[in-house]
Every structure is written in structure tokens, then in C-alpha cells.
Amino acid sequence: GAGVSQSPRYKVTKRGQDVALRCDPISGHVSLYWYRQALGQGPEFLTYFNYEAQQDKSGLPNDRFSAERPEGSISTLTIQRTEQRDSAMYRCASSPLLGNEKLFFGSGTQLSVL
Amino acid sequence: EDQVTQSPEALRLQEGESSSLNCSYTVSGLRGLFWYRQDPGKGPEFLFTLYSAGEEKEKERLKATLTKKESFLHITAPKPEDSATYLCAVQGGTGGFKTIFGAGTRLFVKA
Numbered sequence: 001g002a003g004v005s006q007s008p009r010y011k012v013t014k015r016g017q018d019v020a021l022r023c024d025p026i027s028g029h030v031s032l033y034w035y036r037q038a039l040g041q042g043p044e045f046l047t048y049f050n051y052e053a054q055q056d057k058s059g060l061p062n063d064r065f066s067a068e069r070p071e072g073s074i075s076t077l078t079i080q081r082t083e084q085r086d087s088a089m090y091r092c093a094s095s096p097l098l099g100n101e102k103l104f105f106g107s108g109t110q111l112s113v114l
Numbered sequence: 115e116d117q118v119t120q121s122p123e124a125l126r127l128q129e130g131e132s133s134s135l136n137c138s139y140t141v142s143g144l145r146g147l148f149w150y151r152q153d154p155g156k157g158p159e160f161l162f163t164l165y166s167a168g169e170e171k172e173k174e175r176l177k178a179t180l181t182k183k184e185s186f187l188h189i190t191a192p193k194p195e196d197s198a199t200y201l202c203a204v205q206g207g208t209g210g211f212k213t214i215f216g217a218g219t220r221l222f223v224k225a
Contacts, residue, residue, distance in 0.1 A: 004157075031211065042120075042201050042215035043158065056212050091157055103150075103213065105157025 002026075004106035006092050012112045013082055021077045021109045023092030032075050033093045033103060034067055043091055049075065050098055082113045116141040116207045118216035120200075126222045127192055135187040135219045137202030145206040147185050149178050152199045152218065161200075192223045 005024040013019050025032050031050050035043035045059040051072040060066070064082075069075040079086055089110050093103040117140040127133055139147065146165050150158035162171040164180040171178045175196065177188040187200055199218040205211055 033213065035215075040217075040220075042118075042203075042217045045212055045214055048212060050211075055210060058212070093157070098211065102160045102163070103148075103158070105159070107157055 004092055004094055004104050006090075006106040006109050008109060009107065010110045010112075012114065014114050015083060016081055018078065018080045019082055019111065021079075021090050021111070023075045023077070023094075023106060025073065025075070025092070025094030026096070026104055027073075029094035029096050029104070030072075030098055031095045032069055033095075034075070034077050035091045035093065037089045037091055037108070039089075046077070079111075082111075084113050087111055087113045116204060116212075116214050118202055118204055118214055120202050120216035120219050122219060123217070124220040124222070126224065127189075129193055129223055129225050130191045132188070132190045132192070134189070135200055135221070137185040137187070137216055138183060139185070139202070139204045141204050141207045141214075143206045144204060145211070146204070147180055148203045148205070148213070149176075149185070149187055150201040150203065150215075152201055158201055158215075189221070192221075194223045194225050197221055197223045 007022045033048040034046040037043045047057040049069040064080045067077045089108045091108040093105045119138045121136045149161040152158040162178040167182045175190050179186045199220045201218045203215040205213045
């Protein structure tokens with residue numbers, strides 16, 4: 001595709017439900033990153049992949065959060081038993097080369113937990 | 115722990131009034147320092163990468179510089195369309211290719 005695609009654009013869920021956020025990176029991009037961004041703040045690192053391998057998950061807040069990229073392309077960020085504090089914009093970014101600095105960001109998924 | 119601090123939090127300029135944004139960083143073994151622009155409701159958009167102290171990059175009215183402890187984004191004769199949030203990020207240390215962002219500086223340029 002022309003850019004990084006994230007779906008859904010908006011997700012409203014009730015506390016305790018599981019949600020899955022999808023990221024479709026630019027075709028051929030090697031690295032994929034997940035960030036969470038609160039209003040008025042910079043992106044907060046969650047995790048990243050090189051190809052299908054999860055390289056660093058140190059930013060995942062707790063074990064309710066997980067991510068996968070099984071075929072080295074599309075990635076899913078899953079939040080189990082959602083809590084109100086999980087409400088935020090979740091952004092995905094991809095880059096064409098390992099260690100390449102230029103991240104291409106998607107439009108994000110705005111998650112609201114009621 | 116890798117850290118990025120940006121100042122000021124917000125900056126209001128008149129059109130044509132030049133100024134600078136600051137990014138202070140703490141990281142061992144810097145791989146790169148990056149500047150991004152973010153417009154409201156959109157994802158960050160890449161501007162520059164700087165790799166070593168003394169390096170400078172320019173693009174239109176923007177010029178980024180790097181020292182061993184901080185980076186500056188200089189804005190010369192800004193226009194209203196330069197209004198946005200400017201984010202600084204670093205990659206390096208023990209984080210591999212993990213990229214850490216600062217909180218950003220919100221720039222408002224008034225005509």
C-alpha cells in the first residue's frame with residue numbers, strides 16, 4: 001500500500017474486554033514499531049520487530065499487552081482485559097531497513113475503554 | 115536509562131521571528147538523533163537524522179544541529195504553516211534499534 005495502514009481507526013470497548021489492533025506496514029518494510037501516544041505527549045515506545053522476530057518488548061506496560069508479526073508483515077497488538085488507563089492513541093510505524101532511522105507512521109488507532 | 119527532554123513545551127512566534135527548539139538527551143552510544151514534525155490528528159513525519167556531534171542538516175527554514183548532549187532545531191523566519199509539534203527522538207545505547215521520543219515542542223506561528 002501507499003502508507004502504513006492501521007485498523008480500526010477508532011475502537012470503543014468496555015472495561016474487561018480484549019481488543020486487537022492491526023497494523024499493515026509499507027510493503028517490504030523490515031522493521032515495525034508500536035507506540036502509544038497520550039494527548040500532548042510524545043510517542044511512548046512499546047515494542048518492535050525485525051521481520052517476524054520481536055526484538056524488544058521492554059515498553060509493554062504489563063503482561064496484558066502482547067504483539068505478534070507472524071509472517072514478517074502485518075502485526076497485531078493485543079490488549080487483554082482492558083482497563084480505562086489503556087485508553088490512548090496507538091501508533092504503528094515501519095522502516096525499510098534494519099536500523100534505518102526513518103520511521104513511517106500510520107494514522108493510529110484511538111482506543112477508548114469505558 | 116535513555117532519556118530525551120525537549121524545551122520549551124510550547125513556543126509562540128510571530129511570522130518571521132526566528133528561534134530555536136532544544137532537545138537534551140542521555141544515551142550511551144548514540145546511533146542517531148532524529149527530528150519529526152507532527153500535525154494535529156496525524157502521525158509524526160520524519161525531518162532529519164543526525165549521527166555525530168558537529169553535524170548539521172537543513173531543510174527549507176529548518177536547520178538541525180547536534181552536540182554531545184543536545185540538539186537544536188533552528189527555525190529561520192517561520193511562517194504560519196510551520197505551526198506543528200516538533201518531536202526529537204534518539205536511538206542507541208543498550209536499546210538496539212529502539213527509538214525513544216521526547217514529549218515535543220508545540221510551535222505556534224502567528225501571521
